[in-house]
Amino acid sequence: MSDAAETEKKARMSAYQRWEMASFDPVPVDRTAADQAALEKHLRRVRDEAHAQGLAQGHVAGQAMGYQAGYDQGYAKGEEEGRRDARAEAARLTSMADAFKTALQAADAVVAEALTSLALDIAQQVVSQHLTLDPTAVLAVARSVIAAEPALSGAPYLIVNPADLPIVEAYLLEELQAAGWTFRTDPDIERGGCKAHAASGEIDATNATRWERVAAALGRSQPW
Template identity: 80%
Template sequence: MSDTARAQKPTLSAYQRWEMASFDPVTVDHSAAEQAALEKHLRRVKDEAHTQGLAQGHVAGQAMGYQAGYEQGLAKGFEDGRKQALAEAARLADLADAFKTALQAADAAVAESLTALALDIAQQVVQQHIALDPTALLSVAREVIAAEPALLGAPHLTVNPADLPVVEAYLLEELQAAGWSVRTDPAIERGGCRAQAATGEIDATNTTRWERVAAALGRTQPW
């Protein structure tokens, strides 16, 4: 360059030189290495986002699965508890029925035993009363005479020969006034009697009266 050119070129200060250079276009050199690094970085960011998305989805899925499992387990537990309660109630009802049946059977057995004992005692008392009290026949005979409907057509009272003196002493006037007569039969046990007439018969023997008492209590017990 000539001296004339140097003389014509303007002289710049240090500040003017920096200010102008700061606005000069920058030449970017996109080399292959930088391009590869950029692509690698982008892939890494994408992979991290994908991984993070999967992790969040897994956590959300676990939470939803836990909630669903909890609700299903709660419903199943409630249903199982209800079924178990119903089964237990049915078992207790069966036990109550069995106990009630057993109690009724026990009550029936006790009642049967008490009835049999009462009949045995009553039988002994009646037999002793008849044997010790000759006038025991009188109340039975009076009931026969006053029975309704009244026997008509030559009614007569049949008693044991050993009871005839008692009947004649205490009942003869009543029998005659009612049109009755007296007969004897050794087959009739003392304390009992039988009334007969054209219109029917009344059996008031000891055996027959006792069988009626036992039958009223639901038992069959011989005199």
């Protein structure tokens, strides 16, 4: 091989070898001001995105915590309001029950009063008819006066209506005489009633007086 060919071959090999070795070496970077600005902008964008993502996650977490806190607070408030409403409703129902009870008692009182008045009116009519239809009604009254305790003493005497005198003489004469009683008449005494007088006192068994006692026992003041 000639010297010229050998030299050319070495030159080609050296160039190849230089290219091959250099191809795996780091390429020297010549950063310009524009490249540096672009890099900084990229870094800022990455940082801003990370910050925004962190804020978003924090916001979601805060919302969740706030929702739970609001839920707990609202539940507690609703429960308390429910208890308050229940107490108010119970008080209202109790008041209604008391008012209803009072109304029933008042109604019972009115009904009782009306029934008492009706009963007295009916009783008065029945007694009046009985005294009119039964001429011997005075006998039971007179016997109760004679047997009264304490017994009258000091010349006791029985006063009856003149129309009842024949009845008294026919049925009570022996009893009166045996007890030391006499009898008299008074037209102001209604038939069926009587009075008794003695030195020790007086017994009023007229119809009006006995009726007033019955009405008073029922809490009424109703004349005969």
